[in-house]
Amino acid sequence: MSIDWWRTIQAWMDTDIVDDPNGPKLIIVTTQRATPGSAASALRPGPDRNPAEALRLLCEAARNSTSKETANSRQAFLELTPSRMKVFVGRMHVLDGSPAISDLDHAVRAELSILLPMGQEDQFMHQLWGWWYGRVIELLCGQVKGINGLQVKHEIDEIKAQYSDQALPKSAPVEVESSIISDYLDHVFVHQMRWVEWSPKLIELAIIDYYRAYVQAARWIEDRVIGYDEIGRYERRLQEEWEREREYMLLELAPDANDDARRRAGAKLLKTLMSQTQLRIRTRYDEAFFPRGKCHELADLGHIGWHPEFQNHLESLLLKESV
Structure with a gap:
């Protein structure tokens, strides 16, 4: 009734x-x-x-x-x-007699107990629920007709693989609003790109990479899936790669090259480093924004640069800011 x-x-x-x-x-x-x-x-x-x-x-x-x-x-x-x-x-x-919504996480954890990575259970479940909520929204909007068991198993396997020694968990893409982009327009790494006449759109994309890489690393550290020492080692690898490519640039650059030629050489160096996304922090973590974002972070600290005379430009920028 x-x-x-x-x-x-x-x-x-x-x-x-x-x-x-x-x-x-x-x-x-x-x-x-x-x-x-x-x-x-x-x-x-x-x-x-x-x-x-x-x-x-x-x-x-x-x-x-x-x-x-x-x-x-x-x-x-x-x-x-x-x-x-x-x-x-x-x-x-x-x-009937199903768990209340407040008990669901505990019930699912019990079913997946042998799969959960020790010490990182919360992060694993956060990723799994995030995927599930996304599929539920698609169902409610009529974008998909259903979710089958194989899809769930595949996603669980995909997440579990991120917790191997050679992988890292992937977070949901960070939405970078225009206000955030505006906040970074005066950062050193942005000035570095302007010195080699990088386009406004590429600068905007670079800010997004920088911000996402920063947030991703902060989450890993907070969830204790990676330490500062490993990130430091990765940054040194990126810097070594930059040093090698910079030497190639300087070797090809004529001693009497004019300012325009020097800017073009710097732009080529920047493009080369942005394309070398195969240099990964761990073998099975392949998000391209991370190496690009970390390069921009190193450029923001002045450890690397794109223009052949980027050190001189940095000194001028610091003097201007101190006045």
């Missing part, structure tokens, strides 16, 4: 696939316990499941209820042919 029952049945009937024997299970999840002897109890999974009894009880309720709120749904149900009714109810399942 429940209003919620008939609302749910109506929603299922609205899909026009009620008589598809190969259609998905139609599942009601509730924290309440089904009353013994009710249609809901007859649709629980297990050896006592009895769809025929549930069908009899639902038909009885549909005929005997006097609720105006469920009248249309009950009538539509009764107008189904006996064969369609049988298939329809046979696909219904009731998962």
Whole structure:
């Protein structure tokens, strides 16, 4: 007789696939316990499941209820042919006594206990829930028709692989608003790009890489999946690579090259370093924004630069700022 029952049945009937024997299970999840002897109890999974009894009880309720709120749904149900009714109810399942939403994380952790990386359980679950919420939104918006078990298993395997010795967990992409970009327009690494006439759009993309790399490293450190020493070693590798490419640039640059030629050489060096995203902090972490962002961070500190005379430009910039 429940209003919620008939609302749910109506929603299922609205899909026009009620008589598809190969259609998905139609599942009601509730924290309440089904009353013994009710249609809901007859649709629980297990050896006592009895769809025929549930069908009899639902038909009885549909005929005997006097609720105006469920009248249309009950009538539509009764107008189904006996064969369609049988298939329809046979696909219904009731998962009663389910955990409250506040207990779900604990329940899922228990199921995944052997897969969770020791000491990093919270980060793992944060990534898994983030993926799941994204899929739920797609479902609610009608962008996908369902989520199958293989997709869930694949995502769990993908996340688990990020916690190997040669991988790092990937965070959801950080949205960088225009106000954040504006805050960085006077940073040293931005000046460095202007000295080699990097375009405004490329400068904006560089700020995004810089910001995302900074946030990502901060999250790793906060979650204790990486230490400052490993990040420091990676920065030294990037700096060594820059030194090598800079020497190539200077070797090709004529001693009497004019300012325009020097800017072009610096722009070429910057492009080369931005393209060498294969230099990874760990072998299985392949996010391209991270090495690019870390290069800009090193440029912001003045450890590396793009213009052949970037040190002189830095000195002039510091003098100007101190005045």
